[in-house]
Amino acid sequence: MDWFSEFVLKYLSFKGKCFRHCDKPTSLHVLSQEPSGLIGAYVCPDGFVSQVVYFSQSPDMKWFENRITSQVGEENFATNDVRIGSRHGWELGGDAQQRLETELGKNKHVTEVYWTRYARSDAQKRVAISLCLGEGARKGCLSLFAHDLERLERLCPNCRVK
16 A cells, blocks of 8 residues: 555544434545545445545546546536545644655645535435445445435446346
């Protein structure tokens, strides 16, 4: 694992609580990682996605938005649901500041782009976003997908037909 992914997983990931679906804890599932970036989803044990996060030194916003939209559909994505934050070593505790300075130089930070879906209509409120985690012995492909909120779906449509 490269230093950037290791840094993100050590200092920038957390246990949370599922948004809107249940009150179970969420954990970060890494969807892809490269030396300069990591994308992941905070997911409850049932696979419902609370938030998708993209950590990078210089994020490609268009790539991030296109990646999500291609998986969940344009009707389930709004650009104004994307937020951007800067994460500095001094705010993260431990030896995070020293590690960032060693790897990136003085006064550098990690950018965190995150998408939380906010349903705006009654129809949108009946749609959930899940992560294809798999079911039983069948592994999932770790893609995002939209489905009826009332149904527990652990496989995306592509994996379901395989």
